[in-house]
Amino acid sequence: MEKLFVFQGGGPTAVINATLSGVLDAAHPCFSNVFGLRHSLEHVATTPPINLTDLTAPSAADDRARLARTPGxxxxxxxxxxxxAHLSAVLDVMQAEGARHILGIGGNGTMHALNQLAEFAASRSVDLNIVGAPKTVDNDLPGAAFAPGYGSAARFVALATRDFDFDFRAMQTFDDVTILETMGRDTGWLAAASVLLKEADADAPHIVLIPERPVDEAALLKRVSELHRDLGRVFIVTNEVLTAPDGTVLGQNVQDGPTDSLGRTMYSLSTGTGNYLAQLIWKQLGLQARCLRPGSLGRALTSCVSEVDFELALRAGRATTDLFDRPEDGAKMLTIAQDLHLGWQPTKEGIGRTPLPKAFFDQDDEFAIGLNFATMARSIIGEVSPLFHGIRTDS
Incomplete structure (x- = not known):
């Protein structure tokens, strides 16, 4: 019987363990043993893999179900x-176990690593069967219209925007501007999700800022002033990184932060775009601005898991065993269409990022997301109970 190695890469999501649970569901009786690599490929040479085989047994169904609902x-x-050195260590560990199948659950970086592993193994004349399962809250993975993890993170953003706006309305005689900063780094999929529960023009968000649309500070300040005059409050949702008209990072001069192993500035650990905008609005307009910066909390809450996203993650994990049986050479990754149909493509096609398409921009408002985005994406966050609007006076 064949043996399988599996690892998880990149930032966790609320449903990445659901995908792992799905893999373990389908592993029996396809694989005699399943081993988990700790912390992706980073410590393969120094940390023994975990034997997950017991979790594949029919008698472990309850444990797999609990695992599927566990964050991190x-x-x-x-x-x-x-x-x-990492790639060589992976080959050594797998060959020591007599294994040739390996599965990586992750996003852009994981698909790139799997492609590197495929090329490295081929250069050493080692026959590996490599499969990637998509995961990312950013939803920027080529080949995945809705990557597992996005639906739950998007649900968090949509609920945070809608629900805090009720708090904001209650305090609008004290607070002038609320700024919610979302994760997302290079793409605006999560910030755009803030519109998914918006019902009326006066509802939040009033302004959505994404990196795909450069932000002119003067134009932004003018819009904030106008909205505050008309509504008495302004709710802004911003991506954690924005682009200025000259192509630089907005507010980069005050956003010094540490860098990661790839040399990228970790803006989420710096002053932050939301705080930069709050100070800009206060200094230029004299409006009191409050910045909400949930950061990684938005990808971790089990209370915000989208059931649609959860089922997709579980189904994706179960489907990976079918990819190991495909005859095509090279690393393969699972794909997910907009209708949530599962397919496959070479892993090398999953390298890179898919920005929020211009088709989802509001063509008449540089600070808004088009209604067609909500039409397309609303279902991925699952069912949400409506709130009471019986005495609304501002719409």
Whole structure:
């Protein structure tokens, strides 16, 4: 019987363990043993893999069900840049176990690592069967219209925007501007999700800022002033990184922060775009601005899991065993269409990022997301109970 190695890469999501649970569901009787690599490929040479075989047994169904509902990443994760030493260690560990199948659950970096592993193994004349399962809250993975993890993170953003706006309305004689900063770094999929529960023009968000649309500070301040005059409050949702008209990072001069192993500034650990905008609005307009910066909390809450996203993650994990049986050479990754149909593509096609398409921009408002985005994406966050609007006076 064949043996399987599996690892989880990149930032955890609320449902990444659901994908792992799905893999373990389908592993029996396809694989005699399943091993988990700790912290992706980073510590393969120094940390023995975990034997997950017991979790594949029919008698372990309850444990797998609990695992599927557990946040974080059971195997640990990593953002370390993969080196030849890491790849060599993976081959050594797998060959020691007589294994040729390996599965990575992750996003852009994980798919890149799997492609590197495929090329490295081929250069050493080692026959590996490599499969990638998509995961990312950013929803920027080529080949995944809705990546597992996005639906739950998007649900958090949509609920945070809608629900805090009720708090904001109650305090609008004290607070002038609320700024909610979302994760997302290079793409605006999560910030755009803030519109998914918006019902009326006066509802939050009033302004959505994404990196795909450069932000002119003067135009933004003018819009904030106008909205505050008309509504008495302004709710802004911003991506954690924005682009200025000259192509630089907005507010970069005050956003010094540490860098990761890839040399990228970690803006989420710096002053932050939301705080920069709050200070800009206060200094230029004299409006009191409050910045909400939930950061990684938005990807971790089990109370905000989208059931649609959860089922997709579980189904994706179960489907990976079918990819191991495909005859095509090279690393393969699971794909997910907009209708949630599962397919596959070469892993190398999953390298890179998919920005929020311009088709989802509001063409008449540089600070808004088009209604067609909500039409397309609303279902991925699952069912949400409506709130009471019986005495609304501002719409």
């Amino acid at each position: 990443a059971l195997l640990g994760s990593s953002r370390t840049k993969v080196t030849e």
